[in-house]
Amino acid sequence: MAITAATVKELRTRTGAGMMDCKKALNETNGDLEAAVDLLRSKGLAAAQKKSSRTAAEGLVGVAVSGTKGTALEVNSETDFVAKNEQFQDFVVKATGAALELGGDDIDAVASAAHPDGGTIADTLTNNIATIGENQSLRRVKTVSVNNGIVVSYMHNAVAPNLGKIGVLVALESEAAADVLEALGKQIAMHIAAAFPLALNSDGLDQDVIARERKIAEEKAAESGKPANIIEKMVDGAIAKFAKENALLSQLFVMDNKTPIAQVVEAAGKEAGAKIELVDYVRFQLGEGIEKEEADFAAEVAAAAGV
Known part of the structure; x- marks a missing residue:
């Protein structure tokens, strides 16, 4: 598959990697953009990015x-x-x-x-x-x-x-006063908007996503040259870290960056004198996961003019 300048540019935009690294990754993956992203990540040349951050629609x-x-x-x-x-x-x-x-x-x-x-x-x-x-x-x-x-x-x-x-929607199950729940729910909703959890808890994480992260972690750990048993622990640790950072209840509250959301909810319940349970949430970001082709405006004008 031919590697175009546009593909290299998109890979650079998505990963922040250098041009030559992007070209090499695309050549090694036969132009497969997603595979090239994973390859760069496995080599430590790109930071993990969520598809939803690439809003297109x-x-x-x-x-x-x-x-x-x-x-x-x-x-x-x-x-x-x-x-x-x-x-x-x-x-x-x-x-x-x-x-x-x-x-x-x-x-x-x-x-x-x-x-x-x-x-x-x-x-x-x-x-x-x-x-x-x-x-x-x-x-x-x-x-x-x-x-x-x-x-x-x-x-x-x-x-x-x-x-x-x-x-964002936040569902709180509790007998606590509505104003208490409203205030807590608004804070958690703001956290969700900023932190973009992938699931309520680690059990709810997409297994395909976990498998992809595990493959990347395995490739990265293998380059360390450490013994197999150490590599296995490195991979398990990387997946545990990924799960903790992407499941809502274990994410650190953005307002203090140290308290897990589960503890924020528990503390609010104790203060209110009634148990509070965060049972569900929704986060819809416009266009998340949709890839949109960028139009070449100059080319469109030229085509319309018959040039």
Whole structure:
């Protein structure tokens, strides 16, 4: 596979590695970008990066809460201009409300749900595409709930009430006072927005992700030249560290950088005189995991002009 300058540039952007290292990694992996990222990481030439930090799609994330239930919904568009369009914002708000009423995590069910202004959510979206003149799509939805407690929402850098690019929901099960839970939930939500946990606890981490991290750790440890039993311990230690840093309950609270979230919740419960349990959360960052091709504007203009 031919190694293009654009591929080398993207690998440099994603890893911070030098140009020659990037070229060599791409040659060794036959141009496979993801494999090249892993190779550079295994050699200690790149820092681990989460795919979600490479936000590519535009649109909005909406959040809505009612009582003990909350829903987050992502709606994508082609450009950021649409996210500022009042018609689009109104659609996301009403679609999120419909998703909250419906419950669940089925985006197709949301599309088929009734829109408060008539027709279905999908019908309204189709009309918006025609009137706004840009493709839009319902991407994903997630609902969390508690039996007794509260669901707290937080929108980082909101562009309008409950609309923005990073939406968070925190589900706290407890008999503690609502104002206590609201304050705690807001702090945890802000932590989640900043720290981007991959799961509530280590057991919930994606096993494919763990396998990938283990392979990288094995390759890195093998270069140390240490005995096999030491290498095994090094790898296990690296995976334990990864799990601790990426599971919400074991992450260090961003506000003091020393207390695990589990202990923050436990301490809040003791102070409130009622046990508090963090049972679930949602973190939707607009476009996370979507790779978007960067257009060559000059080339587009030249093509349009027939040059």
